[in-house]
Amino acid sequence: MPQTDKKFRNSSVIENNNDLLLDTNMLLAAVQFKAGVLEKNSFTLSSCIEELEKISKGKNKDASNARVVLKILEQNKIPVISTHKKGDAAIMDYAVRSKCSVATNDKVLIGKLKEKKVKVYRLRQKKMLVEA
Numbered sequence: 111m112p113q114t115d116k117k118f119r120n121s122s123v124i125e126n127n128n129d130l131l132l133d134t135n136m137l138l139a140a141v142q143f144k145a146g147v148l149e150k151n152s153f154t155l156s157s158c159i160e161e162l163e164k165i166s167k168g169k170n171k172d173a174s175n176a177r178v179v180l181k182i183l184e185q186n187k188i189p190v191i192s193t194h195k196k197g198d199a200a201i202m203d204y205a206v207r208s209k210c211s212v213a214t215n216d217k218v219l220i221g222k223l224k225e226k227k228v229k230v231y232r233l234r235q236k237k238m239l240v241e242a
Contacts, residue, residue, distance in 0.1 A: 129153060130231065133201055133214040134161045141175045141182070143236035147213055148182065153189040157200040202226065213239060 129151045132140075137154065140147045159180070166176035183190070193200040198219050205212050211229040214220060220242050223230045230242040 129210045131155070131201065131205055131210050131212045132158070133212065133216065133219065134158045134165075135215050136213045136233070137162065137179045137183070138165075138172065138175050139215055139233055139236075141178045143233065145233055145237050145239075147233075147239055148186060148188060152213075153191060154183065155200050155204060156190055156192045157196045159183070159190055161197070198222065 130147075130153070132147060132152050132154045136147060137158065139145060162176045162180055166173050166180060182188075191204065193204060195203055198216070201212060201214070201219065202222060204210070205223060205228045206226050209228075211231060212219075212223055213231045214223075215232050220230050220232065224242070231239040232242045234240040
């Protein structure tokens with residue numbers, strides 16, 4: 111389990127298929143566009159936290175946004191599911207196994223998830239989540 115998980119509410123599984131898995135770019139977009147995507151049924155994966163931590167080490171706007179996202183996740187005790195896979199593979203694997211929805215703006219990932227019949231949401235007008 112990644113070291114960062116100690117700061118977050120850990121869960122091994124999210125049991126309600128109405129829950130929303132937020133990927134890294136959706137978390138960054140939430141801060142960048144001040145979109146309210148962090149709802150009570152949202153969660154993320156440890157691989158997304160690791161990506162955010164890598165991004166946060168820079169000195170550009172994305173790094174600053176990543177640091178804000180990490181702080182928000184910690185303060186709101188957003189659940190973080192531990193995963194051994196990385197990137198899109200982790201999101202695909204978890205979403206298919208748990209039958210949860212995914213929030214992402216990544217066009218390639220959206221296509222892959224739709225092929226697997228996973229419900230996908232994306233940001234519209236930089237403010238609201240809509241089904242992709």
